[in-house]
Amino acid sequence: MDSPSDAEVIGRSLDEPEAFGLVYDRHAATVLRFLGRRVGAEAAEGLLGELFRIAFERRKTFDATRANALPWLYGIGSNLLLKHRRAEARRLRASARMAAADHAADRRTSAAAFDARVLFPRVADAIDSLPDSEREALLLFVWEELPYQSVAEALELPIGTVRSRLNRARARLRELLEPNGKGRERSR
Amino acid sequence: MKPVDLAKKLRREAAFEPAVLDRGKAALMAAIRQEVQPMRRPTIIPRLPYENVGAALSFLERAFGFREVAAARGVRADGAIDYTMVEFGDGMIGLGAQGAHGAFSPKRAGTASQYITVHVDDIDAHHQRALASGAEIVSRLHDHLRDYRVYEALDLEGHRWRFLQWLREVPQSERR
Numbered sequence: 001m002d003s004p005s006d007a008e009v010i011g012r013s014l015d016e017p018e019a020f021g022l023v024y025d026r027h028a029a030t031v032l033r034f035l036g037r038r039v040g041a042e043a044a045e046g047l048l049g050e051l052f053r054i055a056f057e058r059r060k061t062f063d064a065t066r067a068n069a070l071p072w073l074y075g076i077g078s079n080l081l082l083k084h085r086r087a088e089a090r091r092l093r094a095s096a097r098m099a100a101a102d103h104a105a106d107r108r109t110s111a112a113a114f115d116a117r118v119l120f121p122r123v124a125d126a127i128d129s130l131p132d133s134e135r136e137a138l139l140l141f142v143w144e145e146l147p148y149q150s151v152a153e154a155l156e157l158p159i160g161t162v163r164s165r166l167n168r169a170r171a172r173l174r175e176l177l178e179p180n181g182k183g184r185e186r187s188r
Numbered sequence: 189m190k191p192v193d194l195a196k197k198l199r200r201e202a203a204f205e206p207a208v209l210d211r212g213k214a215a216l217m218a219a220i221r222q223e224v225q226p227m228r229r230p231t232i233i234p235r236l237p238y239e240n241v242g243a244a245l246s247f248l249e250r251a252f253g254f255r256e257v258a259a260a261r262g263v264r265a266d267g268a269i270d271y272t273m274v275e276f277g278d279g280m281i282g283l284g285a286q287g288a289h290g291a292f293s294p295k296r297a298g299t300a301s302q303y304i305t306v307h308v309d310d311i312d313a314h315h316q317r318a319l320a321s322g323a324e325i326v327s328r329l330h331d332h333l334r335d336y337r338v339y340e341a342l343d344l345e346g347h348r349w350r351f352l353q354w355l356r357e358v359p360q361s362e363r364r
Contacts, residue, residue, distance in 0.1 A: 017224045024216055028209050036202025045208050052216045056223070095200040103197075123194045142192055143199040173191030 006069035010062045020056050023069055028052070031073050037143055039087040047084070051077050071153035074144065078136045078154060089128050096124035119177070126176035134169040137162055227259060228280060233273070234304065235282035237291035238345050241269040244283055247344045248274055251321035252306070252351075253314065254281075276306060294346035303340070303348035311337045311353035318351075331355070 004012070006023060013020040031051060035044035054076050055069075062072060081088060103116035127135060133155070140151045148166075152159040238244040248254040253276065260273035260282075271284035281304070286293045294300040308314045315329045318341050326348065327340035338352035 017220045018217065020220060021213065021217055024213055028212055032204065032209065032212070033201065036204060037199060041202040041204050041208075044202055044204070045212070048208070048212045049215050052212065053219050056216070056220060091200075092198060095198045098200065099197045119194070120198065123191075123198060126191075127195055127198065138192075138195065142195050170191055173195065177191055177194065 005067040007062070007064045007067050010059050010069060011064060013056075013059055017056070020059060023055070023073075024052055027070050027073055030070065031077060034074065034144055035077060035081070038081055038091065038139070039084050040091050043084060043087050047077070047080050051080055054080075066153060071146065071150040074140060074146070074150070075154035075156060078140070081136075082132060092124040092128055093121065096120040099123075122177060123173070126173050129176070130169055130172060134165050134172070137165040138169040138173075141166055227257070228275070230278070230280050233280050233282055234302075235284055235289070235291070236304075236347055237286035237288070237293050238283055238347075239286055239293045239295055240345075241271065241283050241285055244344055245269060245272060245274065247321070247323075248283075251318045251323045251341075251343070252276070252349065253317065279306065295344075300346060300348050303350055305350045305352065308351050308353050311339070311351060314351055314353075315339050 006026065009019055009022045013023070028048065032044055032048050035047045035051070038044075039047065051073065055073060058076075062069065066072065097120070100116040100120040103120070127138070130138065136155060137151055140146045140154055141148075146154065148159050148162050151157075151166075152162045155162065157165075236244075245256060249256065254274035255276070257273040257275055257280070260271075262270045262272065264270045269283075271282060271288075273280055273282050275281075284291075286296060311329065315325075318339075319325065323341040323343065325339060325341050327338070327350075329337065329339035331337050332352075334355060335358050336352045336354045338350065340348060340350045342348055
């Protein structure tokens with residue numbers, strides 16, 4: 001027998017609330033890794049609890065035409081993360097330092113290492129300075145590797161809007177990352 | 189390198205303790221059970237008036253081991269607790285700001301008009317806890333005949349509490 005879809009499980013949890021535990025069993029590990037990438041392990045644990053409690057409270061509003069609840073959970077998580085922008089920015093900067101160090105070790109050339117030391121912090125700043133909605137769309141797409149449709153479901157946007165936000169985010173990153181700050185000069 | 193590929197390079201996994209997911213599950217299930225538990229409504233609920241409900245609540249929790257029924261709490265505009273309920277075993281008591289319903293705290297009235305008896309499982313441990321929390325013991329812990337062990341204490345505002353543990357089942361014929 002096929003196992004019930006998330007929509008069926010959530011539907012059942014309206015009458016049998018404890019059935020909602022299955023939604024956790026299915027998705028908590030994925031959601032926890034998502035939160036961890038964004039704010040680190042410690043903050044992620046607290047957010048995981050908050051996220052699933054909110055999901056439980058809002059289970060009536062889950063769109064039953066969607067079989068999979070994961071994009072919906074990502075969406076609740078994205079909203080929660082907005083309150084943790086500082087932790088996110090800190091983690092991004094730390095990740096940039098580590099990426100730069102890794103890159104330097106890989107190439108073993110001082111020139112590449114120098115570039116990486118400049119480049120990755122700039123990437124971090126660029127991501128950090130994106131408007132919230134563009135940053136969310138970008139990170140769900142790039143880090144979580146969600147297809148457009150799932151990003152759209154998570155952010156409750158039409159798919160066309162997701163495409164245009166991702167394009168804007170890409171364009172902004174490109175501009176902020178122009179070598180020698182060409183893009184920055186142009187924009188002055 | 190494309191911006192998106194560069195952004196991807198900053199993706200970094202967090203290192204979790206293995207127990208995180210189990211803890212999260214336990215917390216979620218506890219929250220779900222609490223959420224759907226119907227509010228208990230014993231037939232009789234005494235209600236005690238206090239000058240400072242918040243302080244009374246934390247004292248009763250600390251000294252006597254009562255637990256607040258969080259869903260019952262009402263808060264005033266200034267953030268102070270106006271009324272709430274505590275439970276202990278299968279009993280339940282309301283705490284409310286004095287003046288409402290014509291009832292006043294012994295602290296203001298100068299006298300108490302009732303006392304409340306609470307049955308506990310381990311009277312010695314309970315007594316120790318009350319002592320350590322600064323409850324004023326007004327009747328020392330002692331055995332009454334060979335039937336029960338009992339002590340009495342006042343809370344912060346002078347309500348009198350009588351805690352007792354039965355030592356044996358007393359046969360009907362011996363009861364007075």
